[in-house]
Amino acid sequence: MKEKDVDETLDESFPASDPPGWTPGLAHPETGARPPQHQDHQPGDEGEMTPAPESFMRHYKAAGKLAGRVALISGGDSGIGRAIAIGFAKEGADVAFIYLVEDEDAMETVRHIESEGRRALVIKGDIADRNFCFEAVEKTVNTLGELNILVNNAAEQHVRQNLEDITEEQLRRTFDTNFFGLFFLTQAALPHLKEKDCIINTASIVAYRGKDVLMDYAATKGAIVGLTRSLASNLTERKIRVNAVAPGPIWTPLIPASFDAEQVTEFGESSPMGRAGQPDEVAPSYIFLASDDASYITGQVIHPNGGTVIGG
DSSP states (O other), rough: OOOOOOTTTOHHHOSSSSOOTOOTOOOOOOOSOOOOOOOOEEEEEOGOSSOOOSSOTTOOOSSSSTTOOEEEEEEEEEEEHHHHHHHHHHHHHHHEEESSSSSHHHHHHHHHHHHTOOOEEEEEEEEHHHHHHHHOOOOOHHHHSSSOEEEOOOOOOOOOGGGGOOHHHHHHHIIIIIIIIHHHHHHHHHHGGOTOOOOOOOOOOOOHHHHEEEEEEEEHHHHHHHHHHHHHHHHHTTTTOOOOOOOOOOOOOOOOOOOSSHHHTTTTTTTTTSBOOHHHHHHHHHHHHSHHHHTTTTTOOOOOSSSSSOOO
């Protein structure tokens, strides 16, 4: 991949200001209702979305909470992963991130990490490949010097109306990406993590509520919750914290890459807040869990989901 000049101006990434009366997650008043849209490839291209997601942490006020630390994020090129990467950089961390195919999204994220004065390492590959997972961790450590924070965020999902419609190929692919990739990256990272370091996994509201057209995806997210809690207990004596974040409906490239064009226009409206969330509204949960502010928290799940009550 040919790298772009990361010193280019960043002004084109942002509108001058948020339009009056605009609520994050709802259709932008300058574009009208969120238009029908669909992308025929996963994990999707953020640059093709209308309106564009809020994923650059423009309004986030940093306090140096991750100064001197090194993070590795899977799926860090766009959406929630991009917001996490930029948020970590704002807090002082150097950031490596893994992405699958979206070169332009990845280089845009690199530009914003480096604009914060932090080092960025971009790693292209498929986390479904165990060998690649170990290579990605080694490249991070060799290039950035260490590894303190692992964020397992990459995922894919495929809408199917009936269980019988889920092929063996799809089932295995969804678990390979969402669960086994997470498992292998964690195995590769653990020898490099030390006391006060941490692992943060991306679960989902569907792990708790289910989703009738995302049965295999929901199953992977349930497995992630179980692994998070079990691994947290296992690593307590090593003083490595393990937590998860379970977002509700968030406006990311995975949405138009998963649902049909008409479904996208209504995405998030069933949440108690009546709208989809934005990546920038989710990333602070990861920053909190990565920082010393969460020093007494392990084996837990944070739920930025627009108000849906989880549990009894």
